[in-house]
Amino acid sequence: MLELRGLTRRFGAVTAVNDVKLFIPDGQMVGVIGRSGAGKSTLLRMINRLTEPSAGQVIYGGRDITALRGAELRRWRTDCAMIFQQFNLVQRLDVLTNVLVGRLNHRPGLMGTVTSLLKMFTARERAMALAALDRFDLAEVALQRADTLSGGQQQRVAICRALLQEPRLMLADEPIASLDPRNAKTVMDALRQVNREDGITVLTNLHHLTTARQYCDRIVAMQAGRVMFDGTPAELTAARVQEIYGVTEDEFEDQAQEAVSPAARPGLRTQPGLAVA
Template sequence: MSTAITISGLNKTFCSGRKALQDIHLTIEAGEMVALIGASGSGKSTLLRHMAGLMAGDSGGQGLVQIHGSTVQRDGKVASDIRSIRSGVGFVFQQFNLVDRLPVIVNVLAGSLHRVPLWRSLTRWFTESEVARGMEALRRVGIAECGPQRASTLSGGQQQRAAIARALVQGARVILADEPIASLDPESSRKVMDILARVNREDQCTVVVSLHQVNVAMKYCARTVALHQGRVVYDGPSVALTPTLLRELYGAEADDILALGDHISSLQDNKPAAPHLAWPAPVVAMAQAA
């Protein structure tokens, strides 16, 4: 199994002086589906944005982020060829990041813009085969009938599925999903998570998804990385994240995390949970005071 994502010595300090990421070391193998959990402000979104090269870490250290062996950033500087690297990384945003006034199929085909000439990207002119690929991606996520509609007419769940279809058209080998179900109802949340799990399984695409609900992480991801105050405090099997362990990791904040119920399982449709892959013993590091 090859390595999809390598992070070492990554730190991020905002202008306010707050340390958003502290000495992050992480390796994710190709084909894994990994959950990032933590309370709001723990660094989940910031870490995903660093993986994609949308943010640069602190300089003056040895911070390194690589995707499939290509350097995304090193020592606080994003790589000069970052656009080429990003072509293989699909980013699914919490708020969908679609252009409301454009048809859904055009939003999806935006995933192929890195492969077309500039004049075609500016005029939004796509070939018949490209449109067919976009419609196939929409079919895979279950909304092929929505292709001609304006994106603004879709529900939140449908828009998130369109965002995943865009990543499929892009041909992404890595999908980074930033709280993709945070604003969705239970049924839409389940569909989005089912699709991400299916893409991971069928396409052997590496998926890293940030979540608030621990039970959802346990249902869909064999491995969970827990963040607390910008540090990795747990890296191991999702099934080992018992309430007792969460209280050891998060203290009083664990109650807020545990209070977020698994609204997907509450649908009670008797669907079995995704099978968990074997995972070695967890790495647990208690967060130190900043």
């Protein structure tokens, strides 16, 4: 079980995440929704310890994750895989090598880094990577450079890389923000497949209510750093959305779209159709 106890993050005078308390059983798929600036990404980054909490604790399996340092922290980041909005692939490398990078934390110290950079992977690791790619219909592009793939393909490659970590928990930080509806669906299908078939707990940040309702067992709605709702998709009614955000569902969706449009966020590699914070 993942437990967040009063998790808080301040940036100067701004409180990005404010006293969040959550209990997430193993195997759930949880969608975290909210406008841009609601604290969703900061929340996930604190769980992975990419951002340090100002207060509170992250507890997993009875262990205080916020107290981990050094090798123990690296092991946690192996157990808790992270998928980013902009894929974080090495564009000049082939797809197979990008996936194999997921084995990096299973190799000790500097030697592990060197052997990974030199592509000195074992036959077992290569078989694992090819099996992951085949599972998500990517085996045929294994030897292509990552920058030749579509956004949806690149994000599925990132999911394959995360799976090679053999994680217990997967955090997806705005995984479909820069994707069109068709590619967004393939990515969300892949995340749900990982959750259902592998039993991996998935926490994913989303802006679209329809996507969260379709794919997630549970929805957490954030506003101004606080959790304003925590329940099933059916319980997040139109009236509840109006109460939390002061707008209708349609207005909420429109605001989300505007927040990530190319005009609103210059330089973002966005394809029209879906929006995420």
